[in-house]
Amino acid sequence: MNVKTPHPAQGSMTKNLTDQIGRLVTFPDSPKRIISLVPSQTELLYDLGLTDEVVGQTLFCIHPIAMRDAKPLVGGTKNVKIDRVDALYPDLIIANKEENDKLQIEELMEKYPVWVSDIKTLDDAIHMVKQVGLLVNKPIEANAIATSINDSFNTFKSDNRNPIKGKSVLYLIWRKPWMCAGNDNFINEMISSMGLINSTTEKMGRYPELSTQEITELNPDFIFLSSEPYPFKEKHIDELQQICPQSKIILVEGELFSWYGSRLLNSVKYFNTLIAQLSS
Numbered sequence: 001m002n003v004k005t006p007h008p009a010q011g012s013m014t015k016n017l018t019d020q021i022g023r024l025v026t027f028p029d030s031p032k033r034i035i036s037l038v039p040s041q042t043e044l045l046y047d048l049g050l051t052d053e054v055v056g057q058t059l060f061c062i063h064p065i066a067m068r069d070a071k072p073l074v075g076g077t078k079n080v081k082i083d084r085v086d087a088l089y090p091d092l093i094i095a096n097k098e099e100n101d102k103l104q105i106e107e108l109m110e111k112y113p114v115w116v117s118d119i120k121t122l123d124d125a126i127h128m129v130k131q132v133g134l135l136v137n138k139p140i141e142a143n144a145i146a147t148s149i150n151d152s153f154n155t156f157k158s159d160n161r162n163p164i165k166g167k168s169v170l171y172l173i174w175r176k177p178w179m180c181a182g183n184d185n186f187i188n189e190m191i192s193s194m195g196l197i198n199s200t201t202e203k204m205g206r207y208p209e210l211s212t213q214e215i216t217e218l219n220p221d222f223i224f225l226s227s228e229p230y231p232f233k234e235k236h237i238d239e240l241q242q243i244c245p246q247s248k249i250i251l252v253e254g255e256l257f258s259w260y261g262s263r264l265l266n267s268v269k270y271f272n273t274l275i276a277q278l279s280s
Contacts, residue, residue, distance in 0.1 A: 017134055020118040020127070021097055027113035030137055031092035035085060036061065037077060037105075038096040041117065044129060044261035045094070047145065048138040056088045063255075063263070080104050086111075092135065098185075121189050125260035126150050145262050152268040157193055163279040165195035167221040170247075171257070172240075174230045178210045181226075181257075190257045194271050196222070215243050222278060223247045226254035248278060 013029040035056040036042035042061040045054050051067070056074045061067075072088060075081035077099045085093070090112055095105050097118040108114050115135055117128045126146045133142020169191055171181040181187035182200045185207070191198055199220040200208060210218075223240055225232035237249045255263055256270045 017115065017131065019115045020124065020131070021116045023116065025113050025115050027115070027135065028091045031135065033088065033090045034092045034094065034136065035074060035088060035090040036094045037074070037080060037100050038094060038117070039063070039077070040255075040259035040261035040263060041094050041096070041128070041132065042261075043259070043263060044132060044145075045136065047262040048133065048136060048141050050136055050138070053136065055090065056085065080108070082107060094132065094135070119186050119260045120184060121186070122149075122153055122193065122264075125186070125264060129261065145265065149262075149264045152265070153193060156268045156271065157195075162195045162275060164222075164275055167196055167278075168199040168218075169196045169222040169224055170199045170215065170218055170220040171224045171226065171252075172230075172232070173207070173226050173228075173254070175232070175236065178212070178215060179207055180210060182206045182208050186260050187257050190267065190271075194275065212243055215240075219244060220247055223249040224252045224257075225249065226252055226257065228254035228258070250274070250277065 014026050015029050016024050016026050018024050032053055033055045034045065034050065034053050036045055036054060037058055039058065039061045042054065042057045043063040046064055046067055054071060056072045058075060058077050059073050060077055072084065074084040074088070078101050080101070082104065085108065093108055093112050093114045095114055095116045097116055105114060105116065119125050119128060126149060129142050129146040129149070133139040171187055171191060173179050173181055180200060181191070181198070182205050183198060183202045188198050199218045223244060225236055225240070232251055234251070237251070240247070240249050252274065253270060256267045
């Protein structure tokens with residue numbers, strides 16, 4: 001007999017909060033069984049002190065290292081194993097519009113409270129941190145993280161001594177085919193915060209594929225080879241240097257450009273290190 005899983009909020013005190021895609025989500029007043037389907041938001045939950053409340057995460061939720069192998073895995077961000085989620089009886093699931101599969105999230109919404117983030121800008125990220133704090137009854141701690149992130153970026157972006165301001169950059173995320181971070185995404189926001197100009201155009205899309213010839217024609221001042229999702233290494237610098245001999249090419253820590261949770265506390269320090277490296 002097919003028995004539908006009861007809504008985990010039934011029989012308990014609940015509250016409502018609108019997520020970042022405009023849905024009003026009803027969830028328990030004090031969630032005790034949380035599944036996070038987004039690595040950067042998983043790390044945020046742990047930094048808010050929810051070691052016991054997080055009962056499941058994805059195989060890409062690698063921070064903090066101590067928790068990487070300590071929690072049940074529910075698959076990847078794009079291929080969540082619904083049966084594994086069901087076995088964990090979550091009372092709250094935290095997801096993301098871009099990182100998770102729409103159909104799978106809609107399936108989970110039929111059974112569980114699912115709060116979905118949608119992050120394109122730093123303001124979106126700061127709002128998400130505060131909202132997650134409300135979701136999990138950690139508003140003071142979340143506001144402290146959000147304020148620290150906001151203050152660090154405000155100071156960083158107001159520094160007029162930036163020697164690379166106005167230079168162009170191509171941020172590569174994949175090889176075979178070459179793919180890059182285009183416009184209208186969070187990586188582009190971080191690039192802009194460094195004073196750099198994305199060498200792609202808006203009409204090229206959010207994550208365009210590029211031919212070798214197109215990369216040559218873009219001829220950016222800098223090429224960033226991200227550590228994720230494709231694990232670029234030193235050997236790829238030589239490969240790209242043949243394509244763009246005039247560009248300065250470096251490996252960059254992708255998490256500090258694309259993770260929009262509490263890891264942003266470390267981003268400005270890292271960006272200052274990159275600026276010094278690029279201007280030397």
